[in-house]
Amino acid sequence: MSTTELLVPLHVKYIQSLGENKDDLAYHLTAHLRLNAIYWGLTALCIMGHQDALDREEMIKFVDDCWDDEIGGYAAHPGHDAHLLSTLSAIQILTTQDALEHVKVDRVVLFILSLQQPDGSVAGDQWGEIDTRFLYCAVQALSLLGRLDEFNKEKAVAYLRRCRNFDGGFGSSPGGESHAAQGNLHEVDEQMLGWWLAERQVPNGGFNGRPEKLEDVCYSFWVLSVLAILRKMTWIDSEKLTTFILSAQDPEGGGIADRPGDMVDVFHTHFGVAGLSLLGYPGLNDLDPVYCMPAELIKRKGLTKAWLALPRRDAIGGKPDHE
Amino acid sequence: MVSNHNVKRTRVSPEALEAKRLKELSKVKEYLALNDDLLARKRSKTYRKEDFEATTRILSINPEFYTAWNYRREIFLNGLFPASTPAQIDEFLSSDLDMTMAQLQRHPKVYWIWNHRRWCLEHVPEGPGEDGDSREGWRRDNWNKEMFVAEKMLDRDPRNFHAWNYRRYIVASWPSIRTKDDELKYTKKKIQSNFSNFSAWHQRSKVLGAMWEVTPATRTEQDEGMSSHHTYSRFWLIILEEFEFVKSALWTDPGDQSAWIYHRWLIGEGDDLVVLQREIDVIEELLVEEPDSKWCLDSLVHFQRLLLQHKDESSVDVSSIQQRCAFALTKLEAIDPKRNQRYQDIKLQL
16 A cells, blocks of 8 residues: 555554554553553544544543552553653543543642642652653643643743743753754744744655754654644645655554654654644644644633644645645 | 654564564563562552562663652662661662663663662762761762763763753752863864764853853853953953854855854844854855855845844945845745745745
């Protein structure tokens, strides 16, 4: 099969098969990412219009089993410790499945708020790793729960300012190098950041995460999401990027890899599909670039921001309309 | 798999797949036994030496198992440390630093390993002596060793942002380990061995920025104990050398974006008209040699637009600058079609 179009049935089958690999050592070695993986798989399915391909009840039950009652958050796997990353994944999954009543909201909010440090930064858990990614996770989780007003935004913004670099990008901590995966909250120099992001596109159409590094499908989403928020999606070559993402598909087993010819995984499958949705690829559902969740869902919750993705194309080969 | 990076796809026959499955079965069984044993110990909240060893066994197979790292630290805090002298605690932590060093060789980008090192460092007790310098002995030794490790990791992969972040963390925690001048020398060495190493350029901008407070645009260096005249001339010397350094990088490979991005930082807001004009001349000189250099043209547009801020100066001819920008942007649209919408948008703003 050729990789000039998105192989939806194969990807659906690939995502369905992920839970059936229990004889692979790799499956067990990645238990610490299980809840994240379920969020990636579910969101990719929603964007491809196949939300029901994974069993809803079974999924909700698994999320419930990941609850860490001692800490008051969700772990990535039953029996593991709660962490902010998996707590966000749990809230995203339950929001998408319209099952937020399973969340002990007050306790989760308390857990998330307890992770904010006096300087405004946010830790991933009680062991204290600090990263701007965690600040994003905290804001998104609280926002989905309707409790963002309890978060100290002034301090958080002051902290983010300290992570900002002259090139318009953000590092993972003050002094850190700008990284395309760190850029989701903002108060930004739009011209400068737009320039830096547009220059992440390399000659084969893919995006890298930092200057003079290799391209990778997951940056399609990291870079595109911020460009959509800046309403500057037209500053890159969307056709070339579309071709690049499609070429990283596995035309036999399904799934999308970091680049053409590599092993696929659910992380890159999700971010590849998410990128294609923002690029207006035909037949896909809209993705909200701020939450990286189905746009319709975020709209229903009244949380939609003023982002702008490329218009959905009708047919394969149709050119995106640069309006 | 959940997340692969840079692993080539291979086709295997169903027979080979079945053979692999059978071979892996015993490994899976063994791993699950370790896993279940560890989680049971954790649930029972025991913090003995044998529990500690159970974490070592599973982490040596799977360093991403963050819950096992958490349990390991709980064992230190609740079981091993309370029963130990400061010297023994120092030894425990040193040996954990050695263990994670070996793991970093195999897994240089696993966050949890880097995190555990930080935790260890922050728990090194005071000692061996009780006063002054000797009280800091263990800590100093460990921080020094840590700098060595971070720099070894950067020798292996000069773009590893974990190692760069970690290195910044060491300098921030133990400032005497590297002076600003040491940092300038280190970043220069890294850049000279590879001009594409933007991580090193970035670090250089942070060091110089701290020396000048914030950005070069504000230009207020604070070197205490120096006469203002001395400070002033030293400051200009550093700046001049820096422009010469970046110029040599630009001429070496005008297609590499690292030095161009740094050059843009160095000029900043372009408040100094003389410097701005001089650097525009430098780029125009390079453009004669490389008429189709995208980065030459893009930088010319950026810096000439900064010139427009000085439109009250007699040397700044607004309409000629606008014309030159428009000309460069038209050329950019042709040689860099991927981003032509950006060039068109800028043209509209001229």
